[in-house]
Amino acid sequence: MTSPYNPAEIEPAVQAYWEDCGAFVVREEAGREKFYCLSMLPYPSGQLHMGHVRNYTIGDVISRYQRMLGKNVLQPMGWDAFGLPAENAAIERRMPPAKWTYANIDYMKGQLKRLGFAYDWSRELATCTPDYYRWEQWFFNRLLDKGLAYKKMAVVNWDPVEQTVLANEQVENGRGWRSGEVVERREVSQWFIRITEYAEELLRDIDKLEGWPESVKTMQRNWIGRSEGVEFGFEVEGERERLGVYTTRPDTLMGITAIFVAGEHPLAGKVAQSDAKVAAFVAECKNAATAEAELEAMEKKGVPLGITAAHPLSGERIDIWAANFVLMGYGTGAVMAVPAHDQRDWEFAVAHGIEIRPVIAPPGDAQHDFDQSALITKAGTLINSGEFDHLDFARACDAIADHLEKAGLGKRAVKYRLRDWGVSRQRYWGCPIPVMYDGDDKVVQVPDADLPVVLPEEVAFSGVKSPLKERTDFRQTTLPGSGEPALRETDTFDTFVESSWYFHRYCCPGADAMLDARADYWLPVDQYIGGIEHAVLHLLYARFFHKLLRDAGLVKSDEPFTNLLTQGMVLKDGSKMSKSKGNTVDPQSMIERYGADTVRLFMMFASPPDQALEWNDAAVAGAHRFLRRWWQLAARSAGDVAGAKATLAANGWAAAIDDPAALDLRRRVHAMLQKANRDYRKFHYNTVIAACMELLNAMDKFNPAPSADGAATDGAAAGEAMDPQRAAVLREGLVAMTCVMAPITPHIAHRLWRDLDEPGDVIDAAWPQADADALRGEAVELVVQVNGKLRGHIEVAATAGDEDIQTTALAHDKIRKHTDGKVIRKVIVVPGRLVNIVVQDA
RNA sequence: ACCCGGGUGGCGGAAUGGGUAGACGCAAGGGACUUAAAAUCCCUCGAUGGCAACAUCGUGCCGGUUCAAGUCCGGCCCCGGGUACCA
Numbered sequence: 048m049t050s051p052y053n054p055a056e057i058e059p060a061v062q063a064y065w066e067d068c069g070a071f072v073v074r075e076e077a078g079r080e081k082f083y084c085l086s087m088l089p090y091p092s093g094q095l096h097m098g099h100v101r102n103y104t105i106g107d108v109i110s111r112y113q114r115m116l117g118k119n120v121l122q123p124m125g126w127d128a129f130g131l132p133a134e135n136a137a138i139e140r141r142m143p144p145a146k147w148t149y150a151n152i153d154y155m156k157g158q159l160k161r162l163g164f165a166y167d168w169s170r171e172l173a174t175c176t177p178d179y180y181r182w183e184q185w186f187f188n189r190l191l192d193k194g195l196a197y198k199k200m201a202v203v204n205w206d207p208v209e210q211t212v213l214a215n216e217q218v219e220n221g222r223g224w225r226s227g228e229v230v231e232r233r234e235v236s237q238w239f240i241r242i243t244e245y246a247e248e249l250l251r252d253i254d255k256l257e258g259w260p261e262s263v264k265t266m267q268r269n270w271i272g273r274s275e276g277v278e279f280g281f282e283v284e285g286e287r288e289r290l291g292v293y294t295t296r297p298d299t300l301m302g303i304t305a306i307f308v309a310g311e312h313p314l315a316g317k318v319a320q321s322d323a324k325v326a327a328f329v330a331e332c333k334n335a336a337t338a339e340a341e342l343e344a345m346e347k348k349g350v351p352l353g354i355t356a357a358h359p360l361s362g363e364r365i366d367i368w369a370a371n372f373v374l375m376g377y378g379t380g381a382v383m384a385v386p387a388h389d390q391r392d393w394e395f396a397v398a399h400g401i402e403i404r405p406v407i408a409p410p411g412d413a414q415h416d417f418d419q420s421a422l423i424t425k426a427g428t429l430i431n432s433g434e435f436d437h438l439d440f441a442r443a444c445d446a447i448a449d450h451l452e453k454a455g456l457g458k459r460a461v462k463y464r465l466r467d468w469g470v471s472r473q474r475y476w477g478c479p480i481p482v483m484y485d486g487d488d489k490v491v492q493v494p495d496a497d498l499p500v501v502l503p504e505e506v507a508f509s510g511v512k513s514p515l516k517e518r519t520d521f522r523q524t525t526l527p528g529s530g531e532p533a534l535r536e537t538d539t540f541d542t543f544v545e546s547s548w549y550f551h552r553y554c555c556p557g558a559d560a561m562l563d564a565r566a567d568y569w570l571p572v573d574q575y576i577g578g579i580e581h582a583v584l585h586l587l588y589a590r591f592f593h594k595l596l597r598d599a600g601l602v603k604s605d606e607p608f609t610n611l612l613t614q615g616m617v618l619k620d621g622s623k624m625s626k627s628k629g630n631t632v633d634p635q636s637m638i639e640r641y642g643a644d645t646v647r648l649f650m651m652f653a654s655p656p657d658q659a660l661e662w663n664d665a666a667v668a669g670a671h672r673f674l675r676r677w678w679q680l681a682a683r684s685a686g687d688v689a690g691a692k693a694t695l696a697a698n699g700w701a702a703a704i705d706d707p708a709a710l711d712l713r714r715r716v717h718a719m720l721q722k723a724n725r726d727y728r729k730f731h732y733n734t735v736i737a738a739c740m741e742l743l744n745a746m747d748k749f750n751p752a753p754s755a756d757g758a759a760t761d762g763a764a765a766g767e768a769m770d771p772q773r774a775a776v777l778r779e780g781l782v783a784m785t786c787v788m789a790p791i792t793p794h795i796a797h798r799l800w801r802d803l804d805e806p807g808d809v810i811d812a813a814w815p816q817a818d819a820d821a822l823r824g825e826a827v828e829l830v831v832q833v834n835g836k837l838r839g840h841i842e843v844a845a846t847a848g849d850e851d852i853q854t855t856a857l858a859h860d861k862i863r864k865h866t867d868g869k870v871i872r873k874v875i876v877v878p879g880r881l882v883n884i885v886v887q888d889a
Numbered sequence: 890a891c892c893c894g895g896g897u898g899g900c901g902g903a904a905u906g907g908g909u910a911g912a913c914g915c916a917a918g919g920g921a922c923u924u925a926a927a928a929u930c931c932c933u934c935g936a937u938g939g940c941a942a943c944a945u946c947g948u949g950c951c952g953g954u955u956c957a958a959g960u961c962c963g964g965c966c967c968c969g970g971g972u973a974c975c976a
Contacts, residue, residue, distance in 0.1 A: 262893050262971080269892075269972060276976080294976060307976090347974080372974040382976040390890090391974060464975060582971080652914070653901060659969090661901060666915050673914085725905080734903065737913035744913095752930085830909045835957045837909055875956055880908055885956045 052678035054642025058794040062163055070810060071165040073121050075568040082118040083569045084110040085550050085608075087577030087585070088125045091151035091173075092132060095158045097617040097624055097662065098578065100634045104647045105614055105656045105730075106576045107164045111790035112727055113573075114165075115814040121569055123553035124159065124166040126152050128175035129477045129542045131209060137476075137508045144476040145504035148175060158635065162643045163793055165810070170556045174545035175476075179552065181499030182561035183544060184481040189599055191482075191492055195241045196470075198490060202376075203469060205233040211473045212237060238480055238538065239467040242591050246271055246463045249590060258610030260657070263582045270583045272464025277448045278379070279457025281306060281356035283314070283367070290314060290356055290367070293378035293462060296385065297451070298443035301432035302406035304396065305384040306356055307349065307370040312380045315369040318352045325350055325369060332371050347372055347395050359456045360433075360447075370395065378462060386421065393421035406431050468588065470541045475506065475513040477539025483524055484534050494527045500535065513537055546585055547592035551602065562601045571604045576656075579613040586611070612730065615659040624662070632662055644792035645671040651732040651791050674795055677743055677788075681781055681799050684750055684769075688778045689804075691771035700779075701820035708749065709776040715745050716780040717821035723787045724817065732791060739784050746780050749773070778803065786815045830881040831856045833865040841882070849876045856882040 065071065075081075086106035089099055103124075110122040126148075133144035140147065152173060159166070172179050190196035204213040208226035212235060222229055242249075250271045253264050277297040280289025290306065308315050310332025319326035328350045349370035356365050372391065373382055386396030387405040396403055409415045410426040425440040435443055451457035471480065479500040481493040493500055503521050506514045515521055515537040526533045554569040555562050571593075577585075586608075593607035616623045619630040637646050649670040654660045695703045704710050719742045726735045750769065769777070782803055789796035789809045800809035824845055829852065831839045839861040843852050853874050856862055862884065869886040876882050 265893060266971060272975065274975075292976080296976080374975070377975050384976090389976080391976085462975080579970080655902090658902090663901065663915065666901070669914055734913080737903070740913055832909085832957075835908090840909085873956060875908090877908055881957090883908080883956055
């Protein structure tokens with residue numbers, strides 16, 4: 048027990064013990080409360096980075112804590128193994144992506160094990176294995192059956208570096224999320240999944256996600272982008288079809304003084320055939336589309352088409368313009384312009400001399416200068432709108448919408464910003480989309496019995512173009528039934544498809560189906576932990592997929608993640624750790640130097656999980672110092688305390704202890720427990736650790752290390768056995784601290800638990816509760832204020848009444864100094880806290 | 890522009906539903922031990938004035954509510970993140 052703290056010896060031994068007894072392998076147990084704790088699975092890039100370590104430490108602390116609360120805890124881990132980096136690495140190293148990926152998984156798994164995470168490795172999965180993706184292909188067949196997956200030509204975001212299509216979610220500021228290159232627009236035949244079919248439910252159910260951060264919910268709401276409005280048409284001279292527009296402000300209908308259509312709008316195209324100026328503008332819009340992203344604020348440009356439309360209510364002739372800011376992809380590609388009440392329309396109108404016609408009076412008596420800006424309000428009442436004058440916003444919208452509907456000119460409509468999910472990728476290293484094409488290029492499903500469509504792993508991979516196109520053994524196949532020749536699809540799925548259901552599959556390892564009944568035992572996930580960067584992408588797709596699975600009868604719940612914790616970034620020198628910035632710290636070197644417990648402790652101590660964490664080498668050493676002091680205190684506090692414990696327990700601890708220092712220490716032990724219990728629930732591990740450090744400082748003073756000359760600095764002389772009562776109280780503190788620290792630093796806790804003669808393993812110890820009796824002191828210290836300023840402290844009996852407290856406070860020397868010669872107006876007593884004496888000059 | 894966060898010592902960060910601002914740790918300074926260094930231990934550590942006791946100021950800025958405001962209310966400023974011609 049006197050050996051120095053040596054994590055290099057302790058940690059592998061404890062990990063081997065856990066592995067040998069299958070400590071973290073779990074089964075479904077009917078009637079026992081379950082807890083499914085999930086961390087976002089890593090991409091096997093080669094080695095863990097600090098972001099992973101932080102994410103997985105948080106998940107592990109939560110899992111181990113929940114286990115000590117008595118729950119049946121599932122904490123799985125796996126690999127998001129398909130994706131582009133494997134292809135890049137393959138080109139660089141001239142090895143197949145599969146080989147590179149599996150080698151990385153192997154190495155990173157070793158790193159995770161070295162960190163001591165309590166994973167059930169028997170459920171491990173890698174998304175690139177046919178065992179996994181065959182069910183994805185099977186499910187795609189179900190989506191095809193239901194018409195929820197379909198193929199269409201579409202203008203797509205084309206990443207010129209990655210040579211592939213990107214989803215809208217993967218385009219950031221007009222650039223590819225991974226390549227950072229400006230995205231081009233191309234028309235390609237693509238596979239889509241009908242997420243828009245679920246837009247309403249995905250939006251509505253956000254309200255159920257009480258355990259999610261508000262920020263993430265807001266981002267998802269904005270992304271889905273629901274709006275309510277009216278769709279209606281304008282009669283256009285010389286056109287049979289009406290020109291449809293969509294508006295969320297039908298109340299401003301009488302203020303329309305122009306109509307704007309997109310450059311790609313058919314009407315603009317038609318006029319362009321005979322009008323060179325319009326033709327030039329349309330061409331400019333098309334070219335600008337590519338460069339659009341590069342221009343921070345593009346100039347608002349437009350040309351008149353030289354044709355007019357009839358206002359649906361007044362019949363007035365209104366000019367139609369082509370304008371570069373109207374998007375063909377949203378609404379109808381045409382908008383009504385109300386320059387008086389829309390800032391963008393106002394700017395365009397001012398630049399092109401279009402009439403600004405106010406139809407809303409400013410609220411109250413306010414005046415508005417339409418030469419300065421548009422009047423944006425929903426608070427005014429209508430003017431210049433005939434029969435609709437004097438109506439407020441809500442009534443005007445209703446009345447005008449009713450009018451349009453009755454006249455058959457339009458109808459109320461709900462629109463979403465959300466687009467269907469494009470899942471085709473022109474990449475090799477992904478899950479093959481399980482379809483084929485017959486001689487007429489018609490889509491034919493691969494029968495379930497022929498799944499999986501296996502991706503060939505031994506490939507010569509030299510360039511960016513998918514080797515699948517050249518592999519005739521993969522490409523050429525035959526039609527089911529007839530045996531006629533057919534060609535396989537060579538596109539693969541977006542890797543977000545795999546990561547949308549991996550946590551379902553964790554529940555059902557080895558199932559000879561996509562999922563089985565076990566899924567509903569574990570799901571929904573009780574706690575999900577991951578990076579904020581997935582607020583929309585992954586978390587929206589996963590919610591969507593869960594609903595698809597539900598509607599296929601595979602799960603029962605509506606939402607997959609009950610609670611979500613988004614951890615903050617790991618920073619170094621104020622900016623995010625990244626290879627490109629060259630400010631990374633390798634977790635491996637830290638583990639080798641200090642041990643896993645120190646790295647985990649620092650991660651949890653430096654800041655709360657949802658905030659950014661600043662890496663600090665010196666503070667890591669400080670965390671290590673704490674573990675060493677704890678270890679040493681435990682070592683010199685060993686010895687048999689069973690007898691004293693039994694005596695104290697029999698008589699009631701609080702009543703039986705007569706040593707005031709022991710009584711005080713015991714109060715501190717239980718104060719720590721009270722704080723730890725409260726803060727564990729809030730994920731405030733930094734303050735839990737601070738409370739343990741405080742307790743350690745107190746215990747260190749209670750049983751100090753002998754000084755060099757052999758004499759103890761306080762209390763009993765060195766070598767002399769400690770008073771049994773004191774020893775028992777100290778032991779209680781050490782045991783409590785070991786429990787509380789166990790989820791954070793599980794290796795040292797495991798070893799000390801044994802050394803402290805506690806039964807079983809600390810991973811299964813019952814979570815300790817604070818003893819109210821221990822917290823109740825004989826006396827309490829109160830703060831005394833005069834006019835809100837701190838002037839002194841008094842000690843009163845815990846049972847003292849307000850009268851006594853007041854008398855004691857007023858009698859205090861320092862207080863009298865501040866109250867003498869003054870009139871006492873009021874005395875406020877806050878029980879257990881303070882006394883405030885309000886005085887006034889006489 | 891809009892929507893979320895957030896501004897507290899030299900630094901990371903604490904502070905139950907208004908109730909001792911700066912817990913805990915890091916860094917720094919001083920001291921002990923040591924031939925020396927490392928390690929360890931002890932002390933100091935928001936600002937200003939004072940030998941000191943102590944006093945005054947202090948949680949981005951201005952104002953308000955209250956016996957009492959980092960915390961609540963109103964108005965601004967700054968930083969981080971997200972979304973943006975969305976009709």
